[in-house]
Amino acid sequence: MNLVTELANPPPAKLHINGVSKTFTTQRGSVHALDKATLTVSEGEFVCLVGPSGCGKSTLLNLIAGLDTFDSGTVQMDGQPVTGPGRERMMMFQEHALFPWLDVMGNVLFSLNLKPGLNKQEHVEVAKYYLQLVGLERFMHANIHELSGGMKQRVALARALAPNPRVLLMDEPFAALDAMTREQLYVDLQKICKAREKTVIFVTHNVREAVCLGNRVVLFSPNPGRIREEFIVNLPRPRDINDPALAGMAGEITKALKGHTAKPAEE
Amino acid sequence: MKRLLLASLFFIGLILIWHFIVVAEIWSPVLLPGPASVGSYLWAAATDGSLAEASWVTMKRLMIGYLIGCVIGLPLGMLTARSKTLNDTLGVLALGLQTLPSVCWVPLALLWFGQSESAMLFVVIMGTLWSVLIAVDNGVRNLPPIYTRAARTMGSNGFHTLRHVILPASMPYVISGMKQGWAFAWRSLMAAEIYVTLLTGYGLGHLLHFGRELNAMDQVIGIMLIIVLIGLLADKVLFSPWERFLHRRWGLNG
Ligand SMILES: Nc1ncnc2c1ncn2[C@@H]1O[C@H](COP(=O)(O)OP(=O)(O)O)[C@@H](O)[C@H]1O
Ligand SMILES: [Mg+2]
Numbered sequence: 252m253n254l255v256t257e258l259a260n261p262p263p264a265k266l267h268i269n270g271v272s273k274t275f276t277t278q279r280g281s282v283h284a285l286d287k288a289t290l291t292v293s294e295g296e297f298v299c300l301v302g303p304s305g306c307g308k309s310t311l312l313n314l315i316a317g318l319d320t321f322d323s324g325t326v327q328m329d330g331q332p333v334t335g336p337g338r339e340r341m342m343m344f345q346e347h348a349l350f351p352w353l354d355v356m357g358n359v360l361f362s363l364n365l366k367p368g369l370n371k372q373e374h375v376e377v378a379k380y381y382l383q384l385v386g387l388e389r390f391m392h393a394n395i396h397e398l399s400g401g402m403k404q405r406v407a408l409a410r411a412l413a414p415n416p417r418v419l420l421m422d423e424p425f426a427a428l429d430a431m432t433r434e435q436l437y438v439d440l441q442k443i444c445k446a447r448e449k450t451v452i453f454v455t456h457n458v459r460e461a462v463c464l465g466n467r468v469v470l471f472s473p474n475p476g477r478i479r480e481e482f483i484v485n486l487p488r489p490r491d492i493n494d495p496a497l498a499g500m501a502g503e504i505t506k507a508l509k510g511h512t513a514k515p516a517e518e
Numbered sequence: 519m520k521r522l523l524l525a526s527l528f529f530i531g532l533i534l535i536w537h538f539i540v541v542a543e544i545w546s547p548v549l550l551p552g553p554a555s556v557g558s559y560l561w562a563a564a565t566d567g568s569l570a571e572a573s574w575v576t577m578k579r580l581m582i583g584y585l586i587g588c589v590i591g592l593p594l595g596m597l598t599a600r601s602k603t604l605n606d607t608l609g610v611l612a613l614g615l616q617t618l619p620s621v622c623w624v625p626l627a628l629l630w631f632g633q634s635e636s637a638m639l640f641v642v643i644m645g646t647l648w649s650v651l652i653a654v655d656n657g658v659r660n661l662p663p664i665y666t667r668a669a670r671t672m673g674s675n676g677f678h679t680l681r682h683v684i685l686p687a688s689m690p691y692v693i694s695g696m697k698q699g700w701a702f703a704w705r706s707l708m709a710a711e712i713y714v715t716l717l718t719g720y721g722l723g724h725l726l727h728f729g730r731e732l733n734a735m736d737q738v739i740g741i742m743l744i745i746v747l748i749g750l751l752a753d754k755v756l757f758s759p760w761e762r763f764l765h766r767r768w769g770l771n772g
Contacts, residue, residue, distance in 0.1 A: 316671055317671075318667055318670060318671065336670045336671045336672075336673065337673070338672065338673050340671070341671060341672070342668070342671045344664060344667075344668065346662075346664055348664045348665065348667070348668040350665065350668075350683070350686070350687070351687075351767055351768050351769075352686040352687065352689060352767055352768075353686075353767075354767075361669075361672060361674075361682070362672040362673070365672055365673040365674055365678070366673070394766060394767050394769065395767075396767070396768060396769030397769070410672075414672065414673075
């Protein structure tokens, strides 16, 4: 069956980012957004990038997505250089970026319609599967403006998952949501990641969120954007954001983060 | 149902007031004919076919010119939004010409095209083109870049992005621009028809003009009513469905 193969989990990808630098040049001068970033992400890993705003986290994510070019270094997925956007790397943005002229189903179908191989009927079935996965199958025909912020991000997640990418890139997807909604999403995202083995890179400035979701937490510091330190998170899953052990680890990481932000990087 | 009833009452009331003013003979019935005589003119014009023919001539000019204006304005607006050079040249020209009341095109059209259908079309196209161009330009320019970025990650590019992202995303602007273009085209065509007599076909504007020449006030008012009706109808048929769609999809503040 076509549909069965479509919904099967593809092997998660391995990412290798080596000495990547990026400078933005604007009228007001140039910004050294990313300085020789090196990061290796193994298959199926959930990596959280943490740092104050302006330290190049989104820049790095955009480079991996293939949305922007970089000045030097290499970005490789499974040994192949990343040269542009691709369906095996899907991105979720802080602003939901859903298309208001389409309903919920239409938005999820948008990414599927661009994927060769399945017919219309199968597209609809795949879309329904992912809407069910994020718990929104009942809102299939709703308009985007009728959804709450959390529901919008769920649709955006379904849309990103729909072409069955191997890497999921998430740029502060929950930053604009209230705490209650976020907590439910932590639970659900962990479930979904368990069901749909992906390699995930998740950007946040919320350390607790990072410890709750990630296998690994990578710290950034600004001016220029640099990767400074890594923490492995070995807490058992599923994790609860209010777990004291998790809070303890988050405290430790926050302290380290403050240290990096306070003193400028030595040249 | 209640709304329909209220609306009917309102218009029946208007006609009654009109009727009583005429009956009171405040003005000479030559200057202000009553609803009955306007009605009988319209009935006569409808039965002898002259009304339908004039409406058809006018609508044909309007439709053809409007379509051409939209078809040219849409892609040009996209281009000016995308290219700095085009924006500084064509964009500025469009902005300037859009402020020109489209009636002002009539003398030029007559000198260029003579008293012909082409002159009429030209006036309608000039009325439509610039507002459509500017609206599309605005829509595309104000497009949140996140839409095209998101589309790119999903594998959309080139014509697909244009057709499935940029065009629908700028729809609120495009629709309001097309509506404005329609209004301008309609006004300028009426002005052109009133001032220019064409042997190739008498439109509603001509009937209005002849009504004045003949001092036939019932004809003047009757044709004015028809012009208002057509404007209303166009709004309801051409634009209301789109506006309802926008409202439903984008929400109240969209
Ligand atoms: N398109 C751009 N043009 C100019 N400067 C940019 C652009 N994108 C990001 N920057 C700058 O690069 C730096 C890093 O930005 P970003 O990667 O968005 O940080 P973060 O996501 O960690 O908050 C910031 O100083 C930002 O102002
Ligand atoms: Mg960012």
